Amino acid sequence: MFFKGFLKHPVMVGSVIPSSDMLIANMLARVDWANTKVFVEYGPGVGTFCRPILKRLAPDAKLIAIDTNPDFIEYLAEEIPDPRFIPVLGSAADVRRIVAEQGHDHADYVLSGLPFSTLPAGVGPKIAEETQAALRPGGAFLVYQFSPKVRDFIAPHFERIDHGFEFWNIPPAQLYWAWKG
Numbered sequence: 001m002f003f004k005g006f007l008k009h010p011v012m013v014g015s016v017i018p019s020s021d022m023l024i025a026n027m028l029a030r031v032d033w034a035n036t037k038v039f040v041e042y043g044p045g046v047g048t049f050c051r052p053i054l055k056r057l058a059p060d061a062k063l064i065a066i067d068t069n070p071d072f073i074e075y076l077a078e079e080i081p082d083p084r085f086i087p088v089l090g091s092a093a094d095v096r097r098i099v100a101e102q103g104h105d106h107a108d109y110v111l112s113g114l115p116f117s118t119l120p121a122g123v124g125p126k127i128a129e130e131t132q133a134a135l136r137p138g139g140a141f142l143v144y145q146f147s148p149k150v151r152d153f154i155a156p157h158f159e160r161i162d163h164g165f166e167f168w169n170i171p172p173a174q175l176y177w178a179w180k181g
Contacts, residue, residue, distance in 0.1 A: 019113065019144065022168040023175075024052050027142050030162075030177050031109055033057065038104045040064045040134070042092040042112040042127070047076050049111060054082050064102055066090050093126045095134045106136040112143050116150040124153040132157035132180060141178040146171050154178045 027049075031039075033056045044050050044065035053063050064086045067073050076087040088098055092114060099107050110131050116124040131141045141158065143150055144166070155161060158178035166173045 019048050019173075020166070020169040023144060023166045023173055024049055026164060026166055027111065027144055027175060028052060028056065030140070031056070031142075036108040037061045038064065038099065038102075038107045040066065040095060040099065040107045040110040042066055042095075042110065043114045044076060044087070045072055045113075047080055049113075050076065050080055050085065053111075054080070054085060057084055059084070062086055062102065062104070064088060064098065064107075066092055066095065066098060093123060093130055095127075095130050099134055106139070107134050108136055108139045110135060110139075110141050112141070113145070116143075116145065116153050117147050124150075125156075128153045128157050132178075135180040137180055139180050141176075141180075143176040143178065144173045145176070146173055148174050150174070150176065 036057065037060070039053055039057060039061065041049055041053065041063065044067055050063060050065055057063060062084050065076060066088045068089070068091055070089055073087045073089045086102060090098055092112065095107070095110065114127070135141065141154060143154065151161065154176065159181050160179040162177040164175035166175055
């Protein structure tokens with residue numbers, strides 16, 4: 001399913017291989033799970049991050065997974081029967097509207113593996129701006145990429161950006177945690 005999605009939408013899927021367990025663990029390590037009620041993921045694909053996020057989420061928390069690929073959304077709706085999981089067909093650029101439609105004022109954390117450098121012109125900056133606006137103070141935009149260019153998209157909207165690198169992933173990935181002050 002993941003490879004099929006890459007073949008159908010290569011610009012919107014960042015890799016032909018799902019993320020490694022090490023990448024997942026490192027990206028999620030800085031999340032304050034005890035104070036997370038709304039977690040959003042952009043481009044969930046086949047749910048590689050969804051399942052580990054749901055394992056960590058509180059029973060009354062929600063995971064909103066936003067994807068533009070209807071095949072992935074349909075697959076996730078069938079494969080993850082967790083009542084905390086909300087798959088949404090839509091654009092990350094509409095995150096504030098989507099979060100509000102689900103009955104929430106803000107997100108605590110937003111995770112993205114979207115390939116910012118290959119998105120259509122203007123979409124990357126719009127996603128970064130909307131994500132910052134959708135987050136609560138103290139929340140973070142968690143981004144993993146294969147290119148450090150994503151920093152150019154998020155830096156105008158976040159004062160503090162922590163950076164890491166995950167070698168144990170194919171390909172190795174840049175990790176960013178952009179915190180809302």
